[in-house]
Amino acid sequence: MEKAIQKEAPSLAYAIDIGMIDLKNAEFYMTTGGFTGLKYSGQDYNRITLRRAFPIGNPMEYISVADKDNKEIGMIRSLSDLSEKQYSIVLTELEKRYYSPTVYEVKSVKDKLGYVYMELLIGRDDSKYKKNCALKDVSKNIRMLDDDRLIITDVDGNRYIIQSLSGLDKKSFKRLEPYLF
Amino acid sequence: MSHKHEFHYDLDLAMQPAKGTVSFDQTGQIISFIGDKILLTLCAGDITEMSVIGGVGCGLLFAKMNDESEILLCRFTFSAMKAAGEFCKVINFYIQTKQYVTPEEKEQPVCEKCGRPLIEGMSVCLFCYNKISVLKRALDLLRPFAGKILPAELFLATSSIIYLLVPLFSRLLIDEYLRPMKGTSTQVFLLAGAMFLARALGELIYIFSSRVFNEASIQYANHLRNLAYEKIQKLSMSSLSKRTPGDLIRRVMEDTGNVRNFISDGGRWAVEQMIIFVVVLIILLFTNFELTLLVFIPVPVVSIALSRFWRFIHIRYERQWRKNSKCQSILHDIIKGIRTVKAFGKEDMEIQKFSKATRELAQVSSDNEAIWARLFPLMLFFTGIGEFLVLYYGGQKILNNTLSLGVLVQFSMYITYIYAPLRWLVSFPRWLADAMTSMVKIFEILDEEPDIISLPNPKNVPLSGKVSFEGVSFGYKSYEPVLKGIDLDIQPGEMIGIVGRSGAGKSTIINLIMRLYDPTQGTISINGVDLKEMSPEYLHENIGIVFQDTFLFAGSLYENIAYGKPEATATEVIAAAKAANAHDFIMQTADGYNTIIGENGHSISGGERQRLAIARAIIKNPSILILDEATSSLDVETESIIQDSLNRIVQGRTTIAIAHRLSTLRSADRLIVLDQGKIAEVGTHTELLKEKGIYYRLVMAQRKTSKIAEVS
Numbered sequence: 003m004e005k006a007i008q009k010e011a012p013s014l015a016y017a018i019d020i021g022m023i024d025l026k027n028a029e030f031y032m033t034t035g036g037f038t039g040l041k042y043s044g045q046d047y048n049r050i051t052l053r054r055a056f057p058i059g060n061p062m063e064y065i066s067v068a069d070k071d072n073k074e075i076g077m078i079r080s081l082s083d084l085s086e087k088q089y090s091i092v093l094t095e096l097e098k099r100y101y102s103p104t105v106y107e108v109k110s111v112k113d114k115l116g117y118v119y120m121e122l123l124i125g126r127d128d129s130k131y132k133k134n135c136a137l138k139d140v141s142k143n144i145r146m147l148d149d150d151r152l153i154i155t156d157v158d159g160n161r162y163i164i165q166s167l168s169g170l171d172k173k174s175f176k177r178l179e180p181y182l183f
Numbered sequence: 184m185s186h187k188h189e190f191h192y193d194l195d196l197a198m199q200p201a202k203g204t205v206s207f208d209q210t211g212q213i214i215s216f217i218g219d220k221i222l223l224t225l226c227a228g229d230i231t232e233m234s235v236i237g238g239v240g241c242g243l244l245f246a247k248m249n250d251e252s253e254i255l256l257c258r259f260t261f262s263a264m265k266a267a268g269e270f271c272k273v274i275n276f277y278i279q280t281k282q283y284v285t286p287e288e289k290e291q292p293v294c295e296k297c298g299r300p301l302i303e304g305m306s307v308c309l310f311c312y313n314k315i316s317v318l319k320r321a322l323d324l325l326r327p328f329a330g331k332i333l334p335a336e337l338f339l340a341t342s343s344i345i346y347l348l349v350p351l352f353s354r355l356l357i358d359e360y361l362r363p364m365k366g367t368s369t370q371v372f373l374l375a376g377a378m379f380l381a382r383a384l385g386e387l388i389y390i391f392s393s394r395v396f397n398e399a400s401i402q403y404a405n406h407l408r409n410l411a412y413e414k415i416q417k418l419s420m421s422s423l424s425k426r427t428p429g430d431l432i433r434r435v436m437e438d439t440g441n442v443r444n445f446i447s448d449g450g451r452w453a454v455e456q457m458i459i460f461v462v463v464l465i466i467l468l469f470t471n472f473e474l475t476l477l478v479f480i481p482v483p484v485v486s487i488a489l490s491r492f493w494r495f496i497h498i499r500y501e502r503q504w505r506k507n508s509k510c511q512s513i514l515h516d517i518i519k520g521i522r523t524v525k526a527f528g529k530e531d532m533e534i535q536k537f538s539k540a541t542r543e544l545a546q547v548s549s550d551n552e553a554i555w556a557r558l559f560p561l562m563l564f565f566t567g568i569g570e571f572l573v574l575y576y577g578g579q580k581i582l583n584n585t586l587s588l589g590v591l592v593q594f595s596m597y598i599t600y601i602y603a604p605l606r607w608l609v610s611f612p613r614w615l616a617d618a619m620t621s622m623v624k625i626f627e628i629l630d631e632e633p634d635i636i637s638l639p640n641p642k643n644v645p646l647s648g649k650v651s652f653e654g655v656s657f658g659y660k661s662y663e664p665v666l667k668g669i670d671l672d673i674q675p676g677e678m679i680g681i682v683g684r685s686g687a688g689k690s691t692i693i694n695l696i697m698r699l700y701d702p703t704q705g706t707i708s709i710n711g712v713d714l715k716e717m718s719p720e721y722l723h724e725n726i727g728i729v730f731q732d733t734f735l736f737a738g739s740l741y742e743n744i745a746y747g748k749p750e751a752t753a754t755e756v757i758a759a760a761k762a763a764n765a766h767d768f769i770m771q772t773a774d775g776y777n778t779i780i781g782e783n784g785h786s787i788s789g790g791e792r793q794r795l796a797i798a799r800a801i802i803k804n805p806s807i808l809i810l811d812e813a814t815s816s817l818d819v820e821t822e823s824i825i826q827d828s829l830n831r832i833v834q835g836r837t838t839i840a841i842a843h844r845l846s847t848l849r850s851a852d853r854l855i856v857l858d859q860g861k862i863a864e865v866g867t868h869t870e871l872l873k874e875k876g877i878y879y880r881l882v883m884a885q886r887k888t889s890k891i892a893e894v895s
């Protein structure tokens with residue numbers, strides 16, 4: 003049944019071109035100034051911005067590439083379509099735009115007059131450090147990404163990700179538990 | 184004196200945590216370093232502009248060089264974002280003016296005690312802000328009501344003490360008259376009567392004090408509410424837009440209500456119990472020291488158990504509270520968007536979403552009730568131990584004739600007074616915490632500094648003069664400029680049209696003229712007087728404005744038109760309505776100008792709404808009229824009707840009009856084309872068309888989509 007209907011009304015993707023970048027004609031490179039540039043179909047864009055369309059659900063696909071003036075040049079369907087070298091340049095740039103350190107431990111959680119103060123052990127596997135942060139409106143700023151992942155946004159707008167709630171040590175989980183739902 | 188601006192950043196170029204600094208000194212040198220490793224040195228003379236780009240959770244600082252290249256200076260987390268914006272401003276100011284402003288210690292404020300950075304917009308560290316200081320402040324505000332609250336407190340104490348006399352009477356009755364069997368029946372009657380009277384008197388005084396308490400707490404809450412409301416009215420748009428309307432409403436209504444409840448219930452109860460506890464303790468100690476100690480044996484156990492229990496149940500109640508607020512917000516959302524839900528046929532989906540949330544809430548609540556039901560009797564059991572000990576030990580003593588029966592009866596009666604508060608102590612911390620949180624939320628509003636400052640002696644010149652923008656830059660966030668270096672003179676009586684893509688900053692220019700925000704750089708003046716020297720109230724009274732989304736208040740059409748000038752005469756109201764082409768449709772309604780609109784009232788169409796808004800704006804006979812996409816949501820025909828009336832009204836007034844449909848602005852004396860926060864083109868319609876620039880392209884694009892626009 004459903005298939006028959008689909009045939010009658012073709013999906014929007016046929017009608018609207020979302021402007022994929024032809025990766026064969028594209029070359030991402032590092033500029034001397036410390037940015038990422040793109041040479042594409044005869045043009046040289048010397049500072050591009052990469053944005054994820056689905057930073058939470060699907061971070062490695064549908065990447066928008068915009069020029070200096072924030073005009074979209076086109077989209078990359080999937081990072082896996084890139085050559086190895088290009089892949090690493092694009093991924094590095096993405097990781098510099100999306101900064102959300104992993105939370106390894108929740109050292110303390112204190113409810114203070116409507117704000118929640120947390121002491122977190124964050125960073126990457128090879129370098130962890132402590133960070134004090136304050137949260138306002140916990141019901142909005144502690145958000146489950148899926149059944150097991152969690153994102154915490156503090157008052158400054160920094161984001162911290164708990165990759166696996168079930169993988170968290172017991173004490174950390176206990177401290178966090180009252181704020182989850 | 185060598186000053187240096189410093190910006191401290193917290194990530195290295197590979198996004199690893201680091202402690203780095205960018206410094207900027209009087210010689211114009213900009214150095215980025217981590218520890219003693221210098222990463223980069225630039226000279227301000229080679230730079231055109233310093234900018235910040237915000238990413239997600241992080242940002243970067245970079246320099247646009249004179250040779251058009253761009254150089255990255257450093258990266259940082261959002262914690263340093265604001266400081267980065269400030270730092271940029273200082274350098275850009277230097278680049279533009281060659282003036283080095285000395286730093287005024289604008290580092291991010293941190294708490295002196297714990298070193299945590301203060302949350303933006305707050306003057307105290309909530310982490311260290313202890314409950315005592317909140318309480319002290321709340322009490323300070325309570326002072327005007329002391330005349331009521333203190334006597335009420337006194338009455339309350341009296342009534343408690345009278346109550347506490349009853350066990351003493353009991354002892355007297357037993358030991359003096361009954362046990363030795365030497366009392367007469369009159370004596371017994373008198374004593375029993377005295378006990379009865381004491382109770383009755385206590386009850387009376389109690390009722391009286393409750394009433395006074397309630398009154399005082401209502402007045403106090405009203406007082407707070409008015410303070411908060413007044414403050415909200417005075418706050419600038421930038422402070423207000425940080426919070427949602429719902430949040431502000433909750434602060435004014437619910438939070439003040441919480442405080443009231445606390446004073447009339449929780450707080451009063453606490454004071455009463457404290458008095459009882461102390462008085463009973465004294466009486467007991469004087470009557471029998473040993474037995475008193477026995478009474479107190481279970482107290483430490485109970486206290487420890489209670490605080491454990493409190494922590495346990497607190498977390499669960501917190502969760503229940505959150506689930507409850509989630510249910511409410513789902514409901515709120517759906518009811519607001521019910522038209523969309525129905526139009527998309529998603530009722531079932533929404534029902535499921537809501538019932539899932541309520542199911543969860545029901546689950547948590549019933550779990551909590553179950554825990555409560557299981558644990559509370561346990562608490563009672565502990566206090567039962569004390570009663571047991573007193574009865575057992577006291578009974579032994581009576582048998583040994585070392586204690587009188589009266590004393591034992593008196594003790595077992597007092598035990599209830601000592602333990603009752605303990606039992607309720609479980610809920611007290613929650614009441615207190617709730618009241619404190621509400622109190623702090625109210626204080627937060629009261630403490631907010633209005634950032635649009637009104638000078639004590641404003642120079643309110645007539646607004647019919649020239650409006651000038653000189654080098655005006657502005658951004659809603661310090662690191663994201665929306666307007667950059669706007670220079671513009673608007674002659675008196677001139678009609679200016681502003682065009683540009685959406686998001687170009689058109690409405691922002693209006694916001695600045697209305698002084699809803701102050702520019703970050705540059706000045707705006709009318710008749711040569713800086714807007715900052717005028718009072719915002721004066722400005723708002725003399726500028727008429729029509730927005731795209733018109734807000735009409737619940738009330739009559741008459742009241743809505745006269746909103747801008749409540750003292751307007753009927754003639755004026757009709758004149759304004761006629762000028763705005765609203766008169767005819769108003770007269771079509773049964774109730775004419777007395778027609779009630781708003782909730783449950785007469786519903787009016789978008790075009791009618793807009794005409795009312797125009798009438799409301801011009802009834803003040805403003806010298807400056809602003810139309811911000813006033814007719815954009817209307818169909819072309821209605822627009823042309825309104826346009827006619829506007830053309831009439833605009834005569835002799837300085838008018839600034841923003842419109843999507845360029846044909847609307849045909850009659851403008853000059854058009855300003857805004858692009859990326861800068862003025863890209865200025866000229867009449869014909870001049871701009873000849874220029875074949877942005878305006879030309881916009882016109883052509885609109886012609887393509889609508890054949891009607893016979894422009895030029």
Ligand SMILES: Nc1ncnc2c1ncn2[C@@H]1O[C@H](COP(=O)(O)OP(=O)(O)O)[C@@H](O)[C@H]1O
Pocket residue numbers: 424659660665683684685686687688689690691692
């Ligand atoms: N209150 C606000 N807070 C933060 N950013 C805002 C606010 N109002 C507008 N902006 C931003 O400022 C820019 C210009 O907005 P605006 O002047 O409303 O544009 P328009 O030309 O469409 O009227 C937009 O990028 C918009 O997102």
Ligand SMILES: [Mg+2]
Pocket residue numbers: 689690811
């Ligand atoms: Mg606008």
